[in-house]
Amino acid sequence: MFYQAGLDIGSFMSKSVIIEGEKVLSYSILPSSGKFKNAAITVLNNALEKANLTFSDLKIIGATGLGASFIPYPYVESSEVSCQSRGIKFLFPSVNIVIEVGDQSTRVIKVTDKGKVADCVINDRCAAGSGRILQIIAKVLRINLEEMGALSVKSNNPVRFSTGCSVFAETEAISRIAEGARKEDIIAGLHQAMAIKIYSMIQKIKMEEVCAITGGGAKDIGLVKTIERVIKKELLVPEEPLISGAIGAALIAVEKSGILV
Secondary structure, three states, rough: EEEEEEEEEOEEEEEEEEEEEEEEEEEEEEEOOOHHHHHHHHHHHHHHOOOOOOOHHHEEEEEEEHHHHHHOOOOOOOOHHHHHHHHHHHHHOOOOEEEEEEEOEEEEEEEEEOOEEEEEEEEEEHHHHOOOHHHHHHHOOOOOOOHHOOOOEEEEOOOOOOOOOOOHHHHHHHHHOOOOOOOHHHHHHHHHHHHHHHHHHHHHHOOOOOOOEOHHHHHHHHHHHHHHHHHOOOEOOOOOOHHHHHHEEEEOOOHHHHOOO
16 A cells, blocks of 8 residues: 655644545644644644554655644655645646635646646735735634634625725724624625735636635635635635645655655
8 A cells, every 4th residue: 555645834734634546545634833843743643543554654745834844754845836736636637726815825826737837826925815814804803713704695785995904904894893894794895805806816827717716715605705706707615625735745745756656
């Protein structure tokens, strides 16, 4: 049996997958909590335990993410963009465009038929372009991040955000609360602003037929539905959007090594 592991050690969450052939056997997701080495060890051990395997069963480990350099095992490192591209192509072979809404940035990636990166636009200069703004506004509204999507879809009057800056967006949200705006309308307005920003990114690399969304933002049904309305396309959403990068890391590691599976 050929077992490979993929690790995606991000700033906010750490993810690990165990793959055998064309099948993801198990995965694990844990907060990084600023302790990348501990997170990498724990998240890999958890995934191995779920697959009823031990570390010695692994033939190769692929890794990506901000904290990859802290992994205490031999591994093959690949870029986050490459891993997302390859991972999504594994999950959705027909995909042409990947929208990744992560904690630190949002990326729009054009994917080749073989899962390579054909083009990429990254918005990482401000938290307003990433999932971080969702966390900020959730805190302002005193709700859990997981509640935002369900609230957003109930809105009939989205608040208009006039700024693309997270600091001012937070201030605007506080002002709207003081004016009596409903939480669902504030969230829907935020989603609308994010969707318009993402659409402008897609336009830079040209819209394609099949689009997918991944990253933490893909767990927000309100954001997903809003992006779909703005770009006028249905989005493919992985069953677990957080592990596509780890999947790509595992697959690319094998391809780079030249090992025959």
